[in-house]
Amino acid sequence: IQMTQSPSSLSASVGDRVTITCRASQNIYSYLNWYQQKPGKAPNLLIYAASNFHSGVPSRFSGSGSGTDFTLTITSLQPEDFATYYCQQTYSTPLTFGGGTKVEVK
């Protein structure tokens, strides 16, 4: 299953609302997860099953969607949110990731 993320990068300011989209090449129901990765660190799980918060994730992050189209939204971007974000489908093996979206300072 191919996962296509867009945009591949974006520039934003602190306080902005940021939306990242992920499209699956076939129906994956709600088997969609979102990760945040900072340079030199392992990815951190943010959202699982399309819209469920992993423990400790701030409420400014939210996920939505089902089927083939999914969205990660950051309602008010904070300085610590500048990072790369990946979606991942876990509907079937081989598990696959989107290409990533780098959120940079505007």
Next chain:
Amino acid sequence: QVQLQQWGAGLLKPSEPLSLTCAVYGGSFQDYYWSWIRQPPGKGLEWIGEINHSGTTNYSPSLKSRVTLSVDTSKNQFSLKLTSVTAADTAVYYCARTNYASFGPNDYWGQGILVTVSS
């Protein structure tokens, strides 16, 4: 608190085997799948495969011919072996827990090891 700690050789010559091990501390070992994921420098994430406590495996088709995953339940450890490495296998390798009870996210990760393949 679940922690994954991984180790293995970080510099290999072409054609040598890559061997990494990941130890799991905290939580149940039997109730999850255990995965390997890699990331070439400056690139995205690539799933390598997964194994459970009974040794059931799933592999990436693109690596299946060269990958073997194994598990040691007495030590709560799992391992990755990748044969005949080339420069294209240069990457940070991560181990991670796969939580299929929650739709399969990788909810805990090891620290990552950079494996460089160079003559």
